[in-house]
Amino acid sequence: xxxxxxxxxxxxxxxxxxxxxxxxxxxxxxxxxxxxxxxxxxxxxxxxxxxxxxxxxxxxxxxxxxxxxxxxxxxxxxxxxxxxxxxxxxxxxxxxxxxxxxxxxxxxxxxxxxxxxxxxxxxxxxxxxxxxxxxxxxxxxxxxxxxxxxxxxxxxxxxxxxxxxxxxxxxxxxxxxxxxxxxxxxxxxxxxxxxxxxxxxxxxxxxxxxxxxxxxxxxxxxxxxxxxxxxxxxxxxxxxxxxxxxxxxxxxxxxxxxxxxxxxxxxxxxxxxxxxxxxxxxxxxxxxxxxxxxxxxxxxxxxxxxxxxxxxxxxxxxxxxxxxxxxxxxxxxxxxxxxxxxxxxxxxxxxxxxxxxxxxxxxxxxxxxxxxxxxxxxxxxxxxxxxxxxxxxxxxxxxxxxxxxxxxxxxxxxxxxxxxxxxxxxxxxxxxxxxxxxxxxxxxxxxxxxxxxxxxxxxxxxxxxxxxxxxxxxxxxxxxxxxxxxxxxxxxxxxxxxxxxxxxxxxxxxxxxxxxxxxxxxxxxxxxxxxxxxxxxxxxxxxxxxxxxxxxxxxxxxxxxxxxxxxxxxxxxxxxxxxxxxxxxxxxxxxxxxxxxxxxxxxxxxxxxxxxxxxxxxxxxxxxxxxxxxxxxxxxxxxxxxxxxxxxxxxxxxxxxxxxxxxxxxxxxxxxxxxxxxxxxxxxxxxxxxxxxxxxxxxxxxxxxxxxxxxxxxxxxxxxxxxxxxxxxxxxxxxx
Numbered sequence: 001x002x003x004x005x006x007x008x009x010x011x012x013x014x015x016x017x018x019x020x021x022x023x024x025x026x027x028x029x030x031x032x033x034x035x036x037x038x039x040x041x042x043x044x045x046x047x048x049x050x051x052x053x054x055x056x057x058x059x060x061x062x063x064x065x066x067x068x069x070x071x072x073x074x075x076x077x078x079x080x081x082x083x084x085x086x087x088x089x090x091x092x093x094x095x096x097x098x099x100x101x102x103x104x105x106x107x108x109x110x111x112x113x114x115x116x117x118x119x120x121x122x123x124x125x126x127x128x129x130x131x132x133x134x135x136x137x138x139x140x141x142x143x144x145x146x147x148x149x150x151x152x153x154x155x156x157x158x159x160x161x162x163x164x165x166x167x168x169x170x171x172x173x174x175x176x177x178x179x180x181x182x183x184x185x186x187x188x189x190x191x192x193x194x195x196x197x198x199x200x201x202x203x204x205x206x207x208x209x210x211x212x213x214x215x216x217x218x219x220x221x222x223x224x225x226x227x228x229x230x231x232x233x234x235x236x237x238x239x240x241x242x243x244x245x246x247x248x249x250x251x252x253x254x255x256x257x258x259x260x261x262x263x264x265x266x267x268x269x270x271x272x273x274x275x276x277x278x279x280x281x282x283x284x285x286x287x288x289x290x291x292x293x294x295x296x297x298x299x300x301x302x303x304x305x306x307x308x309x310x311x312x313x314x315x316x317x318x319x320x321x322x323x324x325x326x327x328x329x330x331x332x333x334x335x336x337x338x339x340x341x342x343x344x345x346x347x348x349x350x351x352x353x354x355x356x357x358x359x360x361x362x363x364x365x366x367x368x369x370x371x372x373x374x375x376x377x378x379x380x381x382x383x384x385x386x387x388x389x390x391x392x393x394x395x396x397x398x399x400x401x402x403x404x405x406x407x408x409x410x411x412x413x414x415x416x417x418x419x420x421x422x423x424x425x426x427x428x429x430x431x432x433x434x435x436x437x438x439x440x441x442x443x444x445x446x447x448x449x450x451x452x453x454x455x456x457x458x459x460x461x462x463x464x465x466x467x468x469x470x471x472x473x474x475x476x477x478x479x480x481x482x483x484x485x486x487x488x489x490x491x492x493x494x495x496x497x498x499x500x501x502x503x504x505x506x507x508x509x510x511x512x513x514x515x516x517x518x519x520x521x522x523x524x525x526x527x528x529x530x531x532x533x534x535x536x537x538x539x540x541x542x543x544x545x546x547x548x549x550x551x552x553x554x555x556x557x558x559x560x561x562x563x564x565x566x567x568x569x570x571x572x573x574x575x576x577x578x579x580x581x582x583x584x585x586x587x588x589x590x591x592x593x594x595x596x597x598x599x600x601x602x603x604x605x606x607x608x609x610x611x612x613x614x615x616x617x618x619x620x621x622x623x624x625x626x627x628x629x630x631x632x633x634x635x636x637x638x639x640x641x642x643x644x645x646x647x648x649x650x651x652x653x654x655x656x657x658x659x660x661x662x663x664x665x666x667x668x669x670x671x672x673x674x675x676x677x678x679x680x681x682x683x684x685x686x687x688x689x690x691x692x693x694x695x696x697x698x699x700x701x702x703x704x705x706x707x708x709x710x711x712x713x714x715x716x717x718x719x720x721x722x723x724x725x726x727x728x729x730x731x732x733x734x735x736x
Contacts, residue, residue, distance in 0.1 A: 012056050020134045050080030066131040068094040069139035083205045092143040165192040177212035201228025216243035217251040233264040249282035273300030285320035309336030321356035345372030357392035381408030393429035396422045417445025430465030450481030469496035470504040490517030526553030538573035562589025574609035598625025614640040614648035634661030646681035670697025682717035
């Protein structure tokens with residue numbers, strides 16, 4: 001038989017004969033448990049377009065006599081159509097009734113029939129009689145199994161069932177759509193009967209076909225989640241749409257979800273908003289919550305925080321936990337309502353106690369930051385834990401933070417790494433990805449791995465996390481886990497800075513100040529430093545002082561330089577403390593005061609600033625604010641140099657060059673000047689040039705001397721400029 005979808009009448013006749021032959025083969029095996037399944041498998045393997053063959057049989061003028069039993073089988077099992085047991089029974093009975101009415105015309109009846117005679121049916125010459133008898137025999141077998149499975153077995157199955165199940169069954173058999181829906185619900189959730197998704201699907205289908213809105217909704221759920229049928233978003237949407245049109249609020253919400261996320265159809269916030277609106281006005285709490293979302297984010301409608309607050313309130317008061325959580329946001333951030341931390345706390349608490357993972361995290365944040373409640377790290381950790389255990393990525397991240405810093409729980413880097421990993425893996429928390437990157441970068445809870453750090457910083461950065469973008473920028477700046485590239489660093493600092501992340505804004509200003517990845521622009525650098533400085537950013541206050549001191553991007557003003565260095569120092573910035581000390585040492589914007597300078601250098605040194613340690617060494621070397629002590633100076637220079645301070649390396653080189661606190665050693669001085677020079681210190685570059693020009697600790701090399709004087713001069717060193725000029729004049733005279 002042809003398996004093409006374009007079926008002829010001859011095809012359906014042959015199909016009927018083949019169908020009958022397969023029934024006989026199955027009967028010979030005596031395997032009646034798989035009787036129907038075997039037939040269905042044969043049909044699906046043999047026919048490409050079951051819908052087309054069903055239509056061909058139904059449209060045939062002799063369908064009542066030749067094909068009614070097979071049509072019934074198709075409806076019974078939803079082959080090429082929706083399952084419809086009532087139609088199936090109708091078609092099964094049609095052939096039986098026709099046969100009884102026409103017994104006198106038939107060459108065949110039950111009284112003289114046996115299987116051997118059945119096999120001979122195909123040998124008859126009269127086609128009408130042959131196909132009619134085949135149809136009758138098929139109907140006998142199928143109707144008997146139908147009665148057995150759908151009626152007799154049901155009666156046996158429900159013999160000990162609760163009264164309400166018996167009531168539903170009786171009404172459902174009478175085509176009561178509500179009872180059919182209720183019976184489907186019982187099968188779906190195992191209420192009064194054994195849970196059976198296939199049976200649930202079957203009864204929901206009957207209810208839905210009888211235009212019951214809830215039945216249509218539940219049938220949509222079956223298709224959406226693949227319960228009792230194959231998962232199919234398109235069919236799910238079709239039934240949700242029918243249910244929604246019939247006024248079911250939950251289906252209206254679901255249709256909104258399909259349009260909002262573009263599931264199997266074109267995304268449309270406007271259409272989503274329309275369906276959420278219908279659902280919300282019908283009292284559906286989730287619909288009210290999503291309508292609030294639309295108003296808050298301006299999706300499908302104009303942004304309106306007041307309307308967002310109104311719908312979140314309705315949703316919250318209707319018991320929706322996410323609505324309660326978002327209402328907490330409104331009060332916390334003052335969106336659509338006057339800011340009220342206490343009320344924010346109350347709504348977060350209600351949401352959290354009702355099991356909302358986001359609400360639990362936000363309640364934890366209230367305790368962590370003291371929002372609407374007294375700060376309590378232990379309580380914060382408790383709620384972060386609940387949120388994390390309920391799968392919230394932000395809760396997992398915050399719980400990891402508590403372990404990392406030992407807040408509300410004993411410090412445990414391994415636990416922190418584990419929780420950051422969970423948070424990062426979900427791709428729902430960019431901050432968690434950034435923190436996981438930090439674990440790899442600093443080797444916390446895991447072996448240090450800069451490449452892994454860059455991998456997670458990149459994910460975080462691409463997901464919009466300002467901190468992740470900043471960290472990725474620093475990796476490109478310093479060449480950690482990735483090739484050093486100032487241009488890329490500048491781009492990531494720029495993105496992060498646009499989000500208001502102060503660290504990135506500071507580094508962006510540095511990029512303009514030093515010309516890293518962008519053309520040097522002191523005016524832009526000054527602008528960034530100025531904005532940050534006025535917002536209390538101590539590092540920027542120090543840099544703003546440097547701009548005023550050296551006239552970079554602003555007119556030189558020593559008094560303003562002193563003022564900003566003072567603010568920076570008072571805000572705990574060690575660089576600001578060091579530069580303020582320099583002001584006191586050199587009388588910049590203030591009268592000279594060596595004692596104050598010594599005090600500030602000591603403070604900055606104790607705070608770990610290596611440049612200040614070198615400057616403190618100078619105080620001991622020169623006797624500024626303290627007694628001269630070359631040994632102490634040498635000790636401080638040595639420590640500063642070993643810590644990698646380029647200035648300390650130069651100062652230690654001076655000790656060896658001049659024999660201060662140590663025996664004079666030009667070779668050692670040369671080595672230290674070289675380290676300082678290679679680390680970019682302008683005076684060290686000048687002193688290295690002197691060594692090459694004069695042959696101190698190395699052979700004379702005027703080309704090297706010229707090279708290092710040039711670098712020093714380009715780095716604004718007056719000594720370097722002077723020595724470069726002298727070398728060029730000497731060279732000019734020698735050349736003449």
